[in-house]
Amino acid sequence: MPDIIQLLPDSIANQIAAGEVVQRPASAVKELMENSIDAEASFVRLIIKESGKTLLQVMDDGKGMSETDARMSLERHATSKIRKAEDLFQLRTMGFRGEALASMAAVSQLEIRTRLAGDELGTLLVVEASDVKRQEPVACDKGTSISVKNLFYNIPARRNFLKSNANEYQHIVDEFQRLALAHPEIAFQLIEGDTLEFDLPPGKLSQRIVNIFGKAYQEQLAPCREETALVKISGYLGKPQAARKKRGEQFLFVNKRFIRSNYLNHAVMTAFQGLLPENSFPFYVLFIEIDPRHIDVNVHPTKTEIKFDDERAVYAVVLSAVRQAIGAHNLTPAIDFDADVNIISKLSSSSAQSKEVYFEERFGSPLKTSNRDNWETIFEGSREAFLIPKEDIPQVHTLRFESAVNQSSEITEKVCFQLHNRYIVKQVKSGLLFIDQQAAHERILFQKFLQQSRTKSVQSQQSLFPQALIFNAADFAMIMEMQQEIEALGFRIEVFGKNTLLVNGIPGNIPSSHEKELFEGLIEQFKINQSELSVPLSENLARALAKRAAIKAGQVLGSEEMKGLVGGLFACATPNYAPDGRPTFFIFELTKIETYFR
Numbered sequence: 056m057p058d059i060i061q062l063l064p065d066s067i068a069n070q071i072a073a074g075e076v077v078q079r080p081a082s083a084v085k086e087l088m089e090n091s092i093d094a095e096a097s098f099v100r101l102i103i104k105e106s107g108k109t110l111l112q113v114m115d116d117g118k119g120m121s122e123t124d125a126r127m128s129l130e131r132h133a134t135s136k137i138r139k140a141e142d143l144f145q146l147r148t149m150g151f152r153g154e155a156l157a158s159m160a161a162v163s164q165l166e167i168r169t170r171l172a173g174d175e176l177g178t179l180l181v182v183e184a185s186d187v188k189r190q191e192p193v194a195c196d197k198g199t200s201i202s203v204k205n206l207f208y209n210i211p212a213r214r215n216f217l218k219s220n221a222n223e224y225q226h227i228v229d230e231f232q233r234l235a236l237a238h239p240e241i242a243f244q245l246i247e248g249d250t251l252e253f254d255l256p257p258g259k260l261s262q263r264i265v266n267i268f269g270k271a272y273q274e275q276l277a278p279c280r281e282e283t284a285l286v287k288i289s290g291y292l293g294k295p296q297a298a299r300k301k302r303g304e305q306f307l308f309v310n311k312r313f314i315r316s317n318y319l320n321h322a323v324m325t326a327f328q329g330l331l332p333e334n335s336f337p338f339y340v341l342f343i344e345i346d347p348r349h350i351d352v353n354v355h356p357t358k359t360e361i362k363f364d365d366e367r368a369v370y371a372v373v374l375s376a377v378r379q380a381i382g383a384h385n386l387t388p389a390i391d392f393d394a395d396v397n398i399i400s401k402l403s404s405s406s407a408q409s410k411e412v413y414f415e416e417r418f419g420s421p422l423k424t425s426n427r428d429n430w431e432t433i434f435e436g437s438r439e440a441f442l443i444p445k446e447d448i449p450q451v452h453t454l455r456f457e458s459a460v461n462q463s464s465e466i467t468e469k470v471c472f473q474l475h476n477r478y479i480v481k482q483v484k485s486g487l488l489f490i491d492q493q494a495a496h497e498r499i500l501f502q503k504f505l506q507q508s509r510t511k512s513v514q515s516q517q518s519l520f521p522q523a524l525i526f527n528a529a530d531f532a533m534i535m536e537m538q539q540e541i542e543a544l545g546f547r548i549e550v551f552g553k554n555t556l557l558v559n560g561i562p563g564n565i566p567s568s569h570e571k572e573l574f575e576g577l578i579e580q581f582k583i584n585q586s587e588l589s590v591p592l593s594e595n596l597a598r599a600l601a602k603r604a605a606i607k608a609g610q611v612l613g614s615e616e617m618k619g620l621v622g623g624l625f626a627c628a629t630p631n632y633a634p635d636g637r638p639t640f641f642i643f644e645l646t647k648i649e650t651y652f653r
């Protein structure tokens with residue numbers, strides 16, 4: 056029998072490769088724009104007709120190509136970006152596979168106009184289905200312009216497979232926005248038909264976000280930043296209140312490459328947990344910078360999936376960065392457009408943690424003068440984090456600053472009272488502050504418990520008459536499994552016969568309470584939480600206990616208690632929400648009050 060295996064002609068090989076690299080007009084847009092970015096362009100213009108089906112063209116003012124390079128760029132596996140296998144592990148460019156142009160040329164009518172800065176004339180190349188039809192010198196601008204006409208004209212099956220214009224256009228816009236977000240220093244334009252759809256001047260990331268998504272975003276952005284030996288994280292988060300019902304405005308970049316990662320998205324969502332209404336998705340644009348040696352982008356031709364060698368470590372940093380940003384900026388009214396992520400370090404340096412610990416230590420004890428400066432700095436740093444103007448909050452704290460022993464109770468009495476045994480009302484500079492006593496106390500306790508179980512610095516109060524509690528077998532087994540975490544909260548428990556526990560001690564910082572109810576309540580609440588949320592065990596316990604132990608609506612509070620609640624709340628990293636997302640306070644603005652009296 057004769058041999059039957061043959062090598063495929065290049066044009067067919069390219070067509071097959073095109074199936075992977077170019078699935079739709081948007082993929083061609085991505086490849087062309089990435090090439091412009093790799094060519095160090097400072098301006099990139101995308102022109103499309105009929106959602107890219109008849110024309111998509113990308114013009115840039117980048118390096119350009121010599122005549123030979125222009126010709127070479129159409130060959131498969133022809134690239135200027137890597138030379139040897141090791142280069143794959145230190146990639147700094149978007150492209151490297153050298154197959155995009157070859158693939159596009161195989162499935163369209165492609166035209167390249169390109170000129171090197173030093174040359175007088177450029178090169179024009181016209182290609183149809185991998186066939187070079189024309190190659191000649193041409194007068195053109197410095198840089199490169201590549202048009203892809205009638206994509207898939209020679210593969211009717213694929214052309215028919217394209218979706219409606221609206222659908223394909225949306226995909227193009229998605230790709231365009233991702234690249235524009237990743238490169239705010241480059242100017243971008245998108246022209247569809249005769250309309251200039253996007254005109255993005257070069258600038259800072261914050262400006263780019265607002266230019267793309269609209270002015271409303273200006274109000275809702277909080278910077279996020281964290282740096283460890285392994286990774287650097289920067290970007291912006293949307294406020295929980297502004298979260299959308301639709302997923303989509305969530306952008307994750309690794310070394311400026313847009314990626315999809317359910318795993319890392321989970322880290323962000325976990326940080327937002329308890330702050331979002333159900334089924335809503337916060338806006339975020341986050342950049343992860345990592346040494347290319349620790350990642351592999353060569354997983355898929357479209358390169359939106361990548362592998363980290365230590366994914367869990369990256370997860371942990373993302374989680375902590377987002378948590379901290381939410382804590383520090385939850386109420387950020389507007390970002391400062393003169394200060395970009397790089398400069399806003401003041402805020403992140405007064406991390407939620409330190410503020411918490413700081414106040415935790417001071418709260419209840421007079422503030423020493425030596426600490427005053429420190430507190431003021433910390434406070435100054437996180438000032439923007441509170442909606443309330445700076446002058447307002449210190450009314451809570453100034454009592455301490457001024458060591459006005461005699462005045463303090465008088466002032467508090469004048470400005471703080473309880474409404475219907477549910478709300479604490481307090482005059483602040485911008486109006487009237489209303490605090491929901493129950494929600495606020497839950498927030499304070501939650502933070503305290505979490506802190507204690509993290510730092511293992513828990514206090515316990517001994518029960519005088521320890522109580523025996525009987526559970527069903529399943530609950531008993533569950534409790535035994537998390538005994539350590541339960542004890543970290545301040546409970547002291549002991550096995551006392553079959554399915555029976557003795558509660559010898561309860562957390563020290565809880566207002567007097569019955570052990571039995573408290574402990575049973577904790578377990579019950581824990582189970583409810585468990586079915587609703589997926590948070591770490593100790594966090595769930597802290598939530599459950601906070602919910603059970605908090606002061607309830609209807610409880611009469613003395614002035615010291617109110618004072619403690621107000622101070623404690625604003626010392627929290629996330630004062631404005633209870634752990635389950637209920638708001639803890641709001642301010643009835645003076646200006647609003649004035650409108651009632653015209």
Ligand code: ADP
Nearest residue numbers: 090094128134135150151152153154155156199
């Ligand atoms: P890759 O980007 O993976 O190298 P491509 O097929 O996308 O592969 O491009 C092949 C080569 O053509 C690139 O390596 C680059 O040298 C050159 N090239 C493509 N587009 C441009 C451009 N807009 N400006 C300058 N050079 C370009």
Ligand code: MG
Nearest residue numbers: 086090150155
């Ligand atoms: Mg490329």
